Amino acid sequence: MTAQKSKKTLFINIAFVISLIGILLFLFKAPEITTPKLPHDDDHNRFFSMKKKAAGKLCVECHSVEDTEEIHKETTPNTNRCLFCHRRD
Ligand code: HEC
Ligand code: HEC
Incomplete structure (x- = not known):
């Protein structure tokens, strides 16, 4: 060459x-x-040190998939995925 x-x-x-x-x-x-980030408050602080999938399963205790259905209409929320969109930083 x-x-x-x-x-x-x-x-x-x-x-x-x-x-x-x-x-x-x-x-x-x-x-x-x-996309709103995971808030830093008493409800959410414990999730910052968890594995994403384990934490995601607990989100629906307070945010049922039905409650956020309207907001998430473009996607199908899956508890394994919550923290991929709602970032922890
Ligand atoms: C103990 C109940 C509880 C759990 C469990 C919980 N949340 Fe929340 N979350 C709330 C409440 C109450 C609000 C509304 C007040 C606020 O903005 O902090 C909220 C607000 C939010 C918001 C909106 C923030 C904004 O800026 O508008 C996001 C995003 C969110 N939560 C994501 C999550 C995710 C993801 C998980 C699982 C890792 C989770 N939450 C678990 C109670 C909870
Ligand atoms: C594909 C990305 C994506 C996934 C996955 C996702 N979200 Fe969201 N979520 C969003 C976006 C984007 C918004 C903001 C929509 C808007 O404000 O118009 C939102 C909004 C929210 C809000 C409302 C915040 C507010 O201001 O009221 C909560 C609570 C929330 N999501 C919780 C969850 C939970 C719990 C999961 C898992 C079951 C999840 N999300 C999965 C993208 C996602």
């Missing part, structure tokens, strides 16, 4: 990696803007 050509390949590879990072940032960051 000529020096000229390998420079071009390097540039294409860098552009490819940058666009992948852009897509990943978009996918990971976009939903966080509108």
